[in-house]
Amino acid sequence: MEAIGTVLLAMLAGSLRVSTPFLFVSLGECLTEKSGRINLGNEGVLVLGAMVAYATSYETGSPWAGVAAAAVAGLLLGGLHGAICSLARVNDVAMGIAIMLAGTGIAFFLGKPYVQPSATLLTGIPFGFWSDNAQVRNALSVCPLFLLGIAAAIALHWCFNATRVGLRVRIVGDSQDAALALGLPIDRTRFLATACGSALAGIGGAFLSLYYPGSWNEGLSSGQGLMAVALVVFSRWNPINCIYASLLFGAAGALGPSLQTVGITWGYYLFYAAPYIFTLVVLIITARGGRSLRGMPGQLSIGR
């Protein structure tokens, strides 16, 4: 019984610790895709954001300056993607891969001097103060960026459903003809949505280098940005669902190590694959009867 409790607690802690980068990248991608464009470059933005945040925090001593710098770096790289994709006959998927490679390349190149030094990190908010159990206290020490991510998800959801800006983004993403008829600036909307989406992904990178695991090195992201892009499909382009999807992914990721510590040691490769198996199962279950891509913006290049 105690072992089950430990694993559950570890999964709770894991989901709070690991989910934030997934959340930010998937929210950013959600915004970009709602405008009818795909940005696979967010993996590169995540890595660049992590490096810029770490370097800025090290140079200025202020982790929040690092978070802001990461957002700006994301804004610029996303803006580049948005601007190039506005040109005629540019394929956004291929361009996204180029941006991904450029982002990681720039980050590795400029980040070289920051692998060794230790920067000032963000501090968690101790929501577990009521407990005497060190494990519970540690599990409930929550990074302010996580709360910011939840707030951003709620704000995005509200924005898409209740504000003029949000509805305009959705029109541009759902039907180019309708947008033209209404006289909406399609390219400008997509450019801004891509840039802002990447700014969010950049903040996700700041979480990686400034909170958890809290150090800059070249293997830091190991594909989390790409997984987050897939999470958007999983959460049906709904920002609130992005929260649940990220938490689930975080918890599933914590399953492998925590099972090994309580003595369930067989098949750890299988448990490490849990998040992916889980995604597959959910997609298969929800994809029956032509409902597969419900909620997908009509103008996405993969759907056209």
Place this chain on the structure above:
Amino acid sequence: MSLTPPISTTLSRRRLLQGTAGAAGLAAMGLTSEQARAAKDLTVGFIYVGPKDDYGYNQAHAEAAAMLKKMPGIKIVEEEKVPETDDVSKTMESMIKLDGATLLFPTSFGYFDPYMLKMAAKYKDIQFRHCGGLWQKDKHPMNTGSYFGYIGMCQYLNGIAAAHATKTKKIGFIAAKPIPQVLINVNSFALGARSVDPTITTSVIFTGEWSMPVKEAEATNSLIGQGIDVVTCHVDGPKVIMETAERRGIYSCGYHADQSKLAPKGYLTGAEWNWITVYKQYIADAQAGKPLPNFTRGGLAEGFVKMSAFGPALSEAGRKNVTAVKAEIMKGGYSVFKGPLKDNKGNVVVPAGKAYPETAIELESCNYLVEGVVGSTS
């Protein structure tokens, strides 16, 4: 029938002309003997699979290369983050042709076959020495070879230090993959701890990858959640593990390189490579014109590996114990794997009366975790 000579002849003739002109130029300018000698410097190439400053495996090699740079008569060329693909062949070829390297050290395991072997067949005058245990006399060319260090003894000493620091009697090991070299380290760490207190258990977590920072941090947190209060590892870059341990207020033992700066409070000691010993030997032989050895191995006694300086958290008793056992090991022939020894499933792995020193061939196929280790290899 061709009137023009084959290209290779033209090239070599041109190179010859360039060489002559260069020598004439040097003489004409009246260069000092030191500058003229520089032309005959031994050029040595180092190739790393990861970044040179990873606080780990690659840094251990790069630190030795940096020491060599300070020695006279040697030119060092380096390239980092070279994947274990055809890229490494290109790197080797450009080091040989463009930089004039005559001795190459491709330091990563996967460089050996087929990349290094192919280059060695193509450039028979160039010496290749690979870090790992793959060279075999009857299979591989004589201008190649391998060198490696036995670092298990250092993990044994880490285990002794850990045993003196732990209060919960639970210590942890974060390992990449269950291959013999890693398992020897896990077992040595556990045996070291149990030599002090047989009630100590060592929990091992396999991450499945050589470098996966988020998973390594998650593994460290999981171990701490289970009450483990000393941790060590065998992954390529231990930085995240050491930092996470320090942040959570537990003790750590280093691996690959000195990580004491990452954990100034909790770092007890660490198992480090000392590659400079090996490289100096090779270079002395090359400079003296002697043939280079093909098969080089050594442990703590031979100076191939070393221990980090003690951290402030290690008690006086712990320091004495580590120092005493280290002195025994330095005499040579010390065995950590002594019979009767059982694995953690109860099978006898070393029969009574037998002892395997670090050089024992039996250890090269180590596929078990010893008694007192919580975990499994599959």
